[in-house]
Amino acid sequence: MGKNLFDKIWDLHQVATLPTGQDQLFIGLHLIHEVTSPQAFAMIRERGLSVARPDRTFATVDHIVPTEDPRRPYADGLAEEMIRAIEKNTREFGIPFFGPDTDAQGIVHIIGPEMGLTQPGMTIACGDSHTSTHGAFGAIAFGIGTSQIRDVLATQTLAMNRLGVRRLWIEGILRKGVTAKDIILRILADLGVEGGIGYAYEYAGPAVERLCMEERMTLCNMSVEGGARVGYVNPDAVTFDYLKGRKYAPEGEAWDRALGFWKSVASDADATFDDEYRMNVDGLAPMVTWGINPGQAVSVEENLPLISDLPEKDRETARQAYAHMRFEEGRPIAGQKIDVAFIGSCTNGRISDFRDAAAVLKGRKIAGHVKALVVPGSMRVKAEAEKEGLHEIFRDAGCEWREPGCSMCLAMNPDRLTGTQLSASTSNRNFIGRQGSPTGRTLLLSPAMAAAAAVAGEITDVREMI
Amino acid sequence: MNDTQITRISGRGIPLPGDDIDTDRIIPARFMKCVTFDGLGQYAFHDARFEADGTEKRHPLNDPAYKNAEILIAGKNFGCGSSREHAPQALMRYGIRAVIGESFAEIFAGNCTVLGIPVVRAARGDVEALRKRVETDPVTEIRIDLASMRVDAGGLTFDIDMPDSARKSLTGGLWDTTTLLLAHAEQTRAMIGRLPYLRRFN
Ligand code: SF4
Numbered sequence: 001m002g003k004n005l006f007d008k009i010w011d012l013h014q015v016a017t018l019p020t021g022q023d024q025l026f027i028g029l030h031l032i033h034e035v036t037s038p039q040a041f042a043m044i045r046e047r048g049l050s051v052a053r054p055d056r057t058f059a060t061v062d063h064i065v066p067t068e069d070p071r072r073p074y075a076d077g078l079a080e081e082m083i084r085a086i087e088k089n090t091r092e093f094g095i096p097f098f099g100p101d102t103d104a105q106g107i108v109h110i111i112g113p114e115m116g117l118t119q120p121g122m123t124i125a126c127g128d129s130h131t132s133t134h135g136a137f138g139a140i141a142f143g144i145g146t147s148q149i150r151d152v153l154a155t156q157t158l159a160m161n162r163l164g165v166r167r168l169w170i171e172g173i174l175r176k177g178v179t180a181k182d183i184i185l186r187i188l189a190d191l192g193v194e195g196g197i198g199y200a201y202e203y204a205g206p207a208v209e210r211l212c213m214e215e216r217m218t219l220c221n222m223s224v225e226g227g228a229r230v231g232y233v234n235p236d237a238v239t240f241d242y243l244k245g246r247k248y249a250p251e252g253e254a255w256d257r258a259l260g261f262w263k264s265v266a267s268d269a270d271a272t273f274d275d276e277y278r279m280n281v282d283g284l285a286p287m288v289t290w291g292i293n294p295g296q297a298v299s300v301e302e303n304l305p306l307i308s309d310l311p312e313k314d315r316e317t318a319r320q321a322y323a324h325m326r327f328e329e330g331r332p333i334a335g336q337k338i339d340v341a342f343i344g345s346c347t348n349g350r351i352s353d354f355r356d357a358a359a360v361l362k363g364r365k366i367a368g369h370v371k372a373l374v375v376p377g378s379m380r381v382k383a384e385a386e387k388e389g390l391h392e393i394f395r396d397a398g399c400e401w402r403e404p405g406c407s408m409c410l411a412m413n414p415d416r417l418t419g420t421q422l423s424a425s426t427s428n429r430n431f432i433g434r435q436g437s438p439t440g441r442t443l444l445l446s447p448a449m450a451a452a453a454a455v456a457g458e459i460t461d462v463r464e465m466i
Numbered sequence: 467m468n469d470t471q472i473t474r475i476s477g478r479g480i481p482l483p484g485d486d487i488d489t490d491r492i493i494p495a496r497f498m499k500c501v502t503f504d505g506l507g508q509y510a511f512h513d514a515r516f517e518a519d520g521t522e523k524r525h526p527l528n529d530p531a532y533k534n535a536e537i538l539i540a541g542k543n544f545g546c547g548s549s550r551e552h553a554p555q556a557l558m559r560y561g562i563r564a565v566i567g568e569s570f571a572e573i574f575a576g577n578c579t580v581l582g583i584p585v586v587r588a589a590r591g592d593v594e595a596l597r598k599r600v601e602t603d604p605v606t607e608i609r610i611d612l613a614s615m616r617v618d619a620g621g622l623t624f625d626i627d628m629p630d631s632a633r634k635s636l637t638g639g640l641w642d643t644t645t646l647l648l649a650h651a652e653q654t655r656a657m658i659g660r661l662p663y664l665r666r667f668n
Contacts, residue, residue, distance in 0.1 A: 016650045020634040026657045038501035078499035129549040145551035145577035155647040194543040254667035410495045431490040438513035
């Protein structure tokens with residue numbers, strides 16, 4: 001009987017079984033950022049411990065960095081204190097730090113892959129739930145809390161429970177204007193935001209094989225919104241092509257040996273799974289969320305659901321969603337007027353996302369009442385976009401082209417909604433207050449759909465514009 | 467280091483309405499601009515509790531009837547969203563010592579366990595009944611017993627559930643994981659022989 005990728009990698013990395021019955025899992029790559037790590041460093045200092053593997057730990061700063069005026073010291077004293085803390089902690093323990101004064105800084109889930117740190121067959125942990133993104137390379141990657149960061153710093157291992165594996169078998173051909181973001185929003189709408197609890201998601205099938213690495217990252221990124229802590233795609237030629245030549249990727253003979261290892265971790269043809277879900281993307285239309293969690297999504301062709309039509313378990317949250325969003329049941333999502341468009345984040349802040357958005361914005365102007373923020377996910381993405389002239393397209397259209405960071409995905413920096421503003425956002429969470437205003441409202445969609453909404457001033461079907 | 471063994475917790479309850487309460491609601495991101503967890507208790511559920519001008523909204527945490535209560539009664543998928551340990555830290559520093567709910571997001575539940583906060587699941591009907599009981603009689607003493615995996619709230623009793631490892635961690639006083647992990651330093655070092663990427667494929 002064949003084995004799936006999850007079990008292969010787990011078994012390889014299992015150090016021991018703990019008295020609690022949990023597995024002790026070795027962590028191949030530990031990524032850290034400024035928001036969830038300072039308390040962990042304080043904890044190891046308090047216990048007189050050190051960092052076990054500074055050579056397997058890499059740091060950046062992304063959540064709090066201002067995207068408009070990056071000069072130090074930051075205008076926000078608390079943000080300045082946080083960046084100083086990570087500078088000090090990484091210096092003291094000899095951890096490589098990709099700060100804003102380097103050409104490698106960016107959102108932690110964007111820079112890991114683009115530097116070739118993220119590789120197939122690894123276990124990857126980071127104090128951030130969207131660590132699932134790295135699973136696109138055929139790794140087991142998951143978010144952890146600060147006490148667990150302490151554990152990884154001190155021991156390079158974690159106490160974990162093994163997950164079950166659900167295979168999501170995806171067939172069909174995406175139509176023009178429909179993207180990986182739409183696939184994952186459809187999955188979340190179908191399986192719900194807690195449907196994946198206890199599972200790792202394996203995304204497989206012909207439609208997944210056809211996705212490029214950046215699209216696979218978008219897919220894996222939002223696994224956690226469905227309750228699945230881990231999402232992955234089996235490594236294949238697309239993965240290897242992406243990695244070749246990256247800064248931390250192996251070279252020469254080591255590359256050949258790496259290929260052997262990477263291929264060996266992929267799920268066997270006769271691998272078994274704890275559960276299976278199948279979908280066909282042939283008829284998939286662009287998706288938009290309408291509520292306060294990412295599973296409350298409809299296609300741009302649909303109307304908002306009637307609460308009475310929903311399963312009993314979803315009604316309470318739907319009622320809260322309608323109250324917060326100030327939307328009416330049964331109305332179409334298309335035509336909903338927006339105030340802000342945000343294009344960026346670890347879900348959709350890579351070069352292909354900006355190409356998609358630029359294709360819509362080229363030669364067009366955004367609506368007069370819309371403020372549009374375009375925020376590259378990393379310094380490298382920014383440089384690449386500028387080399388291709390995308391920033392000119394965005395500026396000519398009336399958008400603001402900013403410095404890299406998380407920005408309005410969670411609004412820990414000055415980029416935020418005010419009052420009840422409605423935002424069309426390419427990020428991953430539409431939770432109440434997520435974009436910085438307790439009464440602010442968020443619609444999640446793809447970069448092309450966000451660009452279309454910025455131009456039209458309202459939610460519209462991007463397929464009519466391309 | 468051996469931790470306190472946590473087998474029985476008793477206290478009054480706070481009935482928190484709503485399903486899918488995410489960690490952004492438990493602690494909004496702007497309060498995470500800090501390098502210690504110390505002051506987080508006051509910001510638990512901040513935006514659900516206060517208007518922009520600071521006036522109090524109707525919320526169980528503002529209700530004098532539930533002052534100093536220690537057991538949170540939640541709905542389904544509680545703690546979904548971000549991995550921020552700031553969420554359980556804020557609850558703990560507010561004074562919460564256990565959470566009873568229909569279901570929990572995994573990262574949140576794990577974060578609670580390592581802080582010694584049991585999060586236990588119960589059937590929807592039982593959670594509802596407990597919520598009602600506490601609403602009508604806020605002084606009801608809720609007893610959570612991790613040995614028998616039962617809750618007793620003034621005669622209302624029902625079964626609870628939690629991952630076996632979490633139960634063992636708490637009742638065995640093993641919830642601080644660092645010590646357990648450090649014990650296997652030798653085996654950890656041996657991983658270099660098993661994982662070719664640690665040798666850069668050489
Ligand atoms: S972009 Fe958003 S979701 Fe991604 S790491 Fe930053 S804050 Fe988290």
